[in-house]
Amino acid sequence: MTESDVETTDGTRSTEGVGRDAAGLSETGSDLAVHLDGITKRFPGVVANDDVDLRVERGTVHALLGENGAGKTTLMNVLYGLYEPEAGRVVVDGEERAFDSPRDAIDAGIGMIHQHFMLVDPMTIAENIALGNEPTKWFGMAIDRDRIRSEIRDLCDRYGFNVDPNAVVEDASVGVQQRVEILKALFRGADVLILDEPTAVLTPQEVEGLYDVLEELTDQGKTIIFITHKLEEATHAADAITVLRDGESVGTVDPGQTNREALAERMVGREVILEAESEPVETGEAVLSTRDVTVEDARGIEAVSGIDLDVHAGEVLGIAGVDGNGQSELIEAITGLRTPDEGTITYDGTDITAWSRRRRIENGMAYIPEDRQENGLVMPFDLVENGLLGSQRSPQFAAGGRIDWDGVRDHTEDIIETYDVRPPDANAAAQSFSGGNQQKFIVGREFERDPSLVVATHPTRGVDIGSTEFIHDRLLELRREGVAVLLVSSNLDEIRSLSDRLAVIYEGEFIDVTDPDDITEEDLGLRMAGQRPDEETHDGPDTGESQ
Amino acid sequence: MRNPLYRMQEAFARRPLAAALGAAAALLLGLWLTPASWQTATLRLAVPIALAAIGGIFAEKSGVINIGIEGLLIVSAFSSIVVVNWLGDAGATLGLTNLWWGMLAGVLVSVLFALVFAIVCLEFEADQIIAGLAVWLISLGLAPFASQILFESPNTANVARFDNVTVPVLSEIPLVGYLLFDTEPQVYIMLVGAVAGWYLLSRTNFGRWVVASGENPKALDTAGIDVHRVRYAAVLLSGVFAGLGGAGFALGTLGTFSGAGDTAINGRGFIAIATYLLANYHPIGALIGSFLFAGLNSMQDMLQTAGYSVPTELIRTIPHMTVIVVLVLVGRTRLPDAAGDHYESGED
Numbered sequence: 001m002t003e004s005d006v007e008t009t010d011g012t013r014s015t016e017g018v019g020r021d022a023a024g025l026s027e028t029g030s031d032l033a034v035h036l037d038g039i040t041k042r043f044p045g046v047v048a049n050d051d052v053d054l055r056v057e058r059g060t061v062h063a064l065l066g067e068n069g070a071g072k073t074t075l076m077n078v079l080y081g082l083y084e085p086e087a088g089r090v091v092v093d094g095e096e097r098a099f100d101s102p103r104d105a106i107d108a109g110i111g112m113i114h115q116h117f118m119l120v121d122p123m124t125i126a127e128n129i130a131l132g133n134e135p136t137k138w139f140g141m142a143i144d145r146d147r148i149r150s151e152i153r154d155l156c157d158r159y160g161f162n163v164d165p166n167a168v169v170e171d172a173s174v175g176v177q178q179r180v181e182i183l184k185a186l187f188r189g190a191d192v193l194i195l196d197e198p199t200a201v202l203t204p205q206e207v208e209g210l211y212d213v214l215e216e217l218t219d220q221g222k223t224i225i226f227i228t229h230k231l232e233e234a235t236h237a238a239d240a241i242t243v244l245r246d247g248e249s250v251g252t253v254d255p256g257q258t259n260r261e262a263l264a265e266r267m268v269g270r271e272v273i274l275e276a277e278s279e280p281v282e283t284g285e286a287v288l289s290t291r292d293v294t295v296e297d298a299r300g301i302e303a304v305s306g307i308d309l310d311v312h313a314g315e316v317l318g319i320a321g322v323d324g325n326g327q328s329e330l331i332e333a334i335t336g337l338r339t340p341d342e343g344t345i346t347y348d349g350t351d352i353t354a355w356s357r358r359r360r361i362e363n364g365m366a367y368i369p370e371d372r373q374e375n376g377l378v379m380p381f382d383l384v385e386n387g388l389l390g391s392q393r394s395p396q397f398a399a400g401g402r403i404d405w406d407g408v409r410d411h412t413e414d415i416i417e418t419y420d421v422r423p424p425d426a427n428a429a430a431q432s433f434s435g436g437n438q439q440k441f442i443v444g445r446e447f448e449r450d451p452s453l454v455v456a457t458h459p460t461r462g463v464d465i466g467s468t469e470f471i472h473d474r475l476l477e478l479r480r481e482g483v484a485v486l487l488v489s490s491n492l493d494e495i496r497s498l499s500d501r502l503a504v505i506y507e508g509e510f511i512d513v514t515d516p517d518d519i520t521e522e523d524l525g526l527r528m529a530g531q532r533p534d535e536e537t538h539d540g541p542d543t544g545e546s547q
Numbered sequence: 548m549r550n551p552l553y554r555m556q557e558a559f560a561r562r563p564l565a566a567a568l569g570a571a572a573a574l575l576l577g578l579w580l581t582p583a584s585w586q587t588a589t590l591r592l593a594v595p596i597a598l599a600a601i602g603g604i605f606a607e608k609s610g611v612i613n614i615g616i617e618g619l620l621i622v623s624a625f626s627s628i629v630v631v632n633w634l635g636d637a638g639a640t641l642g643l644t645n646l647w648w649g650m651l652a653g654v655l656v657s658v659l660f661a662l663v664f665a666i667v668c669l670e671f672e673a674d675q676i677i678a679g680l681a682v683w684l685i686s687l688g689l690a691p692f693a694s695q696i697l698f699e700s701p702n703t704a705n706v707a708r709f710d711n712v713t714v715p716v717l718s719e720i721p722l723v724g725y726l727l728f729d730t731e732p733q734v735y736i737m738l739v740g741a742v743a744g745w746y747l748l749s750r751t752n753f754g755r756w757v758v759a760s761g762e763n764p765k766a767l768d769t770a771g772i773d774v775h776r777v778r779y780a781a782v783l784l785s786g787v788f789a790g791l792g793g794a795g796f797a798l799g800t801l802g803t804f805s806g807a808g809d810t811a812i813n814g815r816g817f818i819a820i821a822t823y824l825l826a827n828y829h830p831i832g833a834l835i836g837s838f839l840f841a842g843l844n845s846m847q848d849m850l851q852t853a854g855y856s857v858p859t860e861l862i863r864t865i866p867h868m869t870v871i872v873v874l875v876l877v878g879r880t881r882l883p884d885a886a887g888d889h890y891e892s893g894e895d
Contacts, residue, residue, distance in 0.1 A: 082769075082892075101892070103771030118766035120759045122881070131759055132770030134752035142750050184770075 032094070033058040033192050033223040034079065034110075039088035041074055046423060048074040049085070050247045056192070056240075061214055061224040063238035063255075065231070065267055067464030068436030069422040071247040072227045073115070076194045079225075080112045081105040092192070111185025112194040115435070117177050119169045125176075126152060126165035129184045155186050159216050175206035182213065192223045199233055200435075200462050204492065204525070205322070211237050229436070229464045231260045231267075243267050268466045283500070284313030286346075287453050287484035288334065293343035295329040295508075303329040305508040306343065309486075311453065316475070316485040318499030318516065320492065322528050326508035327457070327488050328370055334486070335367045335455055336360045337375075347453065361390050366451035368443055368459050370488075372435070376442040379431035383421070386430050387412035387445055411448070419444035420467055435462040443471050447478060454478060457488040472498060492521060506530045578722050585845055586726055591800045593834075593841035594733045595620050595812065598792030599819035600826070600833035601744040602785035608748065608828055609781030610761035610885045612675045615664055615682025616789050617816025619657040623793030624812060625690040627653030628703045628804045636707035646709055646798055653794025654787055660686070661786025665779050672889045683816070691806030701806035708802040709733065733795025737834070740788060744830035757781050761883030764890040774890050789816070814867070821870040827881065843869060 036054040040047070048071045056062040064072045077083045079090060081099030090097050092108050099105045102112075119128050130148045137144040152165045161179050169177060178198060185193050199207045214224055214237055228234055234241045235255045242252040243266045250266055265271055288311040295304040304326040311317045321327050332338035334345060336357035345353045352360060361367075369375035377386050388408045391397050397404050397411070412426045419440045421433070430438060439462055446454065459475065460468040475498065479485055489495040495502065495516070502516040504527040512519075512533050519527075527533070558566040578586065599616045606613035631649035634640055640648055664682050667673045691701040698704055709731045718728040727738070748754040756777045759767040764774045793812065797804055805811040818840050819833075826832030843865050 080769075101771065101773075102769050106771050112769065114769065118763065118769045120762045120766050121884070122762060123755070123758060127755055128766075131755060132767065132772045134755065136752060140752075143752055143755065 031058045032056060033092070034225070035089075035091040036075065036079060037089040037091065039075060039078055039085045039090075041071075041078055041083055041085045047247050049078070051088070052244065052247070052249045054242055054249070055252070056223060056225055058223050059218050059221050060239040061218055061226055061237055063226045063228055063234035063241045064244060065228060065234045065241050065263065066244035067229055067267060067466055068434050068462070070229075070244040070267075070464075072229075072244050073196055073434075074247075075244070076112065076196060076225065076227060079105065080110060080194060106188050106190070109189060109191040110194065111188060111190030111192070113178065113181040113185060113196065113198060115196040115198075115200060117181055119177060119180060121168075121170035123169060124165065125163055125167050125169055125172065125180050128169055128180055129165070129187050131184070133188055151187065152183065155183055158220070159186070159213065161213070174201045175209065178202070178206075178210070179213070182217075186222075191221070192225065193217065194225045194227070196227045197229070197462070198226065199228070199230065204490070207233075229267075231263050231465065234263070235260065245269055264465060267464075283315040284482060285349075286310040286312050287348060288486065289346040290330075290334065291344050291346070293330065293333055293340045293345065295326070295333050295338060295340050297329055303508050304333065304340075307505075307508070307510060309503065309510070311484040311486050313452075313482045313484050314479055315500045316479055316487055316498050318495040318502045319486070319488045319505055320490075320495050320502060320524060320528060321488075321505035323490060325505050327505050329508075330505070331370070331455060331457055331486075331488060335365065358393070361449075362393070364450065364452040366446040366449045366454045368446050368454070368456040370457040372438050372442055373431075377430040377438060380429055382429050383416065383426045383441060384409050384412045386441065387415060387426075389445070390449065415441060415444035415448060418448075420470065436464055436467065439463050440467050440471070443474075447474055451478070451483060454483055454485045456485065458490065459487070460489075460491070460494060468494075492524060496521070496524070504528055575722055578726070583725065585842075585849060587730070588845035588848065589838060589842045590726065590730065590734050590737075591841075592844050593837040594737045594799065595624075595792040595796040595815045596819045596822055596840055597737050597834045597837035598740055598795065599789045599816050600823040600837060601740055601830045602788030602792070603820055604744065604748070604823045604828050604830055604833060605757060605781045605788070606785035607823070607886055608761045608883055609757045609778045610764060610883060610888060610890065611665070611668055611778050611782050612679065612887050613661075613664065613782060613785050614676060614679035614817075614820060615660070615686075616679075616785065616819060617812060617814065618683035618686030619660055619786055619789035620793035620796070620812045620816045621683075621686040621690050621810050622660055623653035623657035623790040624797035624801075624810075625694065625703070625804045625806070626656040627794035627797050628706055629693075629697060631706040631798065632704050646707065649706075649798055650791070650794045653797070654790030657790030657793060658783055658786035661782050661789070665782040668782075668889075669775050669778055672891075675887050687810065690804070690810060694804065694806045703804045703806075705803045706798070709799040731799045733791075733799035736791055736795055740791065741830050741834035744788070748830060753777075753780070758883075760890075761885055764885050764888075768890075768892050774892065778890075792819075818867075818870060825870075828883075840869065 032055055034054065034056040036052065039049050039052045039054075041049040052071070052075055054064070054075065064075070066072045074083065078085045079099075081102045081104050084100070090099065092110065097104070097108055099108070105112075120131065123131075126145070126148050129152055130143070135144045135147045136142060149165055152163075155161070156163060161183065163172075163176055163179055163183065169180065172180070178201070182193065198210055202210060214226070218224060226234070226238060235258075238255055240252055241255055241258075241263070243250045243263065245267060253263070253266075288309075290307055290309050292306045292308060293304060294302060294306050297303040307330060309317065319327055319330075329338060333340040336355060336359075340353065343353075344351055347360070347363065347365070373379060378389065384405070388397060388403065392403070397408050409426060415421070416424050416426060421437050421441045421444070430441075433441070439460070443456075443459055454475070456475070460471055463471065472494070475485060475487075487495060487498060497516075499516050501513060502519070502524075503513045504511045504524065506528065507530065511530070512527050599620055602619075603613055603616050627649040630652035631645050634645040634648055636645065638645060660682055664678055667678045668675050694701050694703050711729060711731055712735070714728040718724045720728070748757065756767060756772050759770075759772075760774050760777045760781070767777065768774050797811070801811055803811075819837070822836040822840060823833045826836045847865060
């Protein structure tokens with residue numbers, strides 16, 4: 001019992017609950033690995049979890065589904081000992097526990113894989129896996145590296161992982177880094193693994209690989225709690241789904257007995273249209289054109305090799321591709337963050353290849369960057385200051401060299417309200433918002449710039465379905481108004497439903513440009529893996545499509 | 548141009564035997580070509596720089612930039628002289644010679660200052676640079692002030708210095724024996740300290756925690772290790788190393804403490820910071836880097852003694868100019884990601 005249990009405002013409930021699960025079996029008689037009972041966690045001004053119950057059976061994948069800010073991560077941080085709840089009980093393996101720190105949770109067999117990986121970049125994979133739990137030799141005078149390596153090898157053999165323990169983490173791909181995180185938890189003897197939005201950073205192929213890993217883990221008796229806001233993932237991977245909304249649990253369902261629409265409604269609290277409708281629109285002149293654009297990356301390797309593209313007014317051109325095939329470099333060249341090594345970029349009929357970034361912004365080019373924390377926001381600044389970014393010279397906010405902060409504040413508050421940024425606090429620093437809410441804010445700022453071209457990379461990455469729906473609608477509204485949209489996304493559903501034309505990029509070249517309705521999901525996956533349309537065979541790599 | 552020390556590290560990693568032989572040959576040639584008095588002076592002048600640099604590596608690798616290391620050198624040098632003066636030059640107290648009591652006192656005072664610095668930075672979330680400057684400025688004022696009270700002058704009295712300790716047999720090794728095995732205790736401490744620092748940082752779990760604490764403290768926290776405790780330990784360790792450097796320099800090389808101007812330490816703590824940046828936080832690299840600056844320093848002393856009419860002010864700038872030039876040209880130093888940032892568990 002923690003002190004907070006005694007002082008709870010919800011005292012009746014928590015005293016009632018004491019010892020109910022003493023035998024390790026719940027009333028239903030099933031074997032619970034984790035039982036959270038009436039968890040309440042408050043932050044100043046917000047109730048993040050309000051009397052939430054969660055029962056997770058051993059050897060299953062349990063999805064925790066909810067929108068951004070629904071309290072999923074908070075609940076798991078309580079289980080992992082990062083937060084102390086104001087009320088409620090944490091029962092692990094039938095024993096009531098009070099975790100003061102992650103160390104306690106780790107000792108109780110709980111491992112957490114965070115959304116932003118908790119890895120030390122310059123250290124090796126082996127060092128990261130063992131961090132904090134290093135076996136030592138010579139009376140603690142040295143790390144027993146041989147033992148670490150052999151234990152990692154055993155774990156890899158057992159669960160079918162393939163990682164090189166001597167590789168440095170910053171050189172490893174995101175998929176490998178995630179496996180390192182899972183290995184880290186297993187190395188500490190975790191029986192319950194919490195995965196916080198594990199697919200947010202993965203390519204479709206890597207997601208498929210993750211599902212295999214989860215299956216292997218549960219087959220061997222591990223229990224998985226899977227935090228997600230994506231319906232497909234919950235229905236595809238989970239044995240049970242608990243839905244959270246506004247910090248409250250709205251029930252646990254069996255994925256076999258429900259459908260996506262019903263789940264979405266439960267999650268958002270109203271009916272949701274899952275597929276954005278993109279009706280044909282009359283397209284106009286080419287707003288953006290590139291001719292033979294070639295870009296070298298930082299190492300001097302050609303990342304973009306002679307790309308020609310045209311984006312017309314009132315048109316969405318989608319670029320699909322596995323991350324790292326040159327889309328980032330292409331977008332940076334178009335937005336002015338990088339100078340192309342060859343080729344020209346034309347905007348509204350003018351050659352803008354040599355234009356500065358500022359001049360491009362001032363001429364109506366909006367940009368939703370790939371890495372929101374690096375390029376989209378200044379993390380320690382509040383939202384008002386971030387709302388000004390890019391407009392710091394516009395006559396609307398900075399007439400006569402003086403910034404009209406009241407005007408900026410009004411504008412920011414409009415964005416917050418329209419784009420449902422939570423919590424709605426314009427004075428809070430950008431870094432205090434969750435990733436999805438940061439993204440909503442950036443999208444709002446860029447869309448409300450009155451642009452004639454929107455360059456959007458992964459505009460809904462990490463955003464919940466309610467807001468995704470809104471962002472999609474707004475994007476299509478801009479398109480109707482005659483704005484040209486260049487869209488890069490690794491979400492195949494998104495890019496297929498929004499794009500009027502779809503280009504597939506592979507190793508810096510467009511492999512195919514097509515109408516998204518004329519290509520099957522399967523073929524699209526093959527194109528992304530580098531197969532050109534004229535070499536049709538169907539034994540290529542997995543497309544990653546799960547439905 | 549790339550960092551020559553960094554390139555050396557890479558060469559050692561790729562072809563260890565050839566690189567070691569090459570380095571040894573270059574070293575022996577250098578030793579054969581240069582006067583022995585210059586070599587000995589260089590080693591002795593390297594003591595405060597090398598030890599302060601190794602201490603600074605631990606603090607900064609853990610995420611706490613300790614630019615107060617100059618201040619730690621000053622207070623440890625001063626207090627070691629005071630204690631020896633108080634106990635008496637010769638003789639021993641409680642079975643330990645008075646010089647070693649001085650050494651101990653210097654280290655203790657330095658650790659005490661480091662502790663205050665750590666508390667201010669870690670508990671009260673003070674800006675590390677400002678707090679570090681405060682440690683330096685306080686030391687810079689306090690040592691001459693205390694000296695004025697105790698000795699009625701900013702300069703302390705003279706005390707006895709450490710004698711040479713000659714290691715039998717090893718000191719007979721041609722070319723290097725006289726240099727490495729017939730020298731003063733503080734030089735031994737420096738050589739052993741560099742190897743021990745490297746071992747601690749790269750081969751023990753504490754060392755890995757220090758690195759993780761400076762790169763991604765949240766990763767260390769979620770791995771169940773208390774970040775503050777690791778940072779306290781690292782900052783206190785920087786106090787130990789700087790204390791050994793300051794007291795060793797005072798008792799082995801100077802035999803007195805001059806509090807005038809920039810004091811007897813004269814910016815060596817800041818040169819130490821440049822040295823470890825140059826060495827990309829490698830303790831052995833910092834040792835080699837300290838030879839570079841100490842070598843220039845002793846060359847300047849020799850030129851002055853030889854009566855060359857080069858303005859001393861100009862000569863004095865040589866080490867500092869080298870620092871600037873080297874740091875500008877190098878640019879391969881990788882600062883720990885979280886250096887200078889405060890970390891509090893449970894905050895996002």
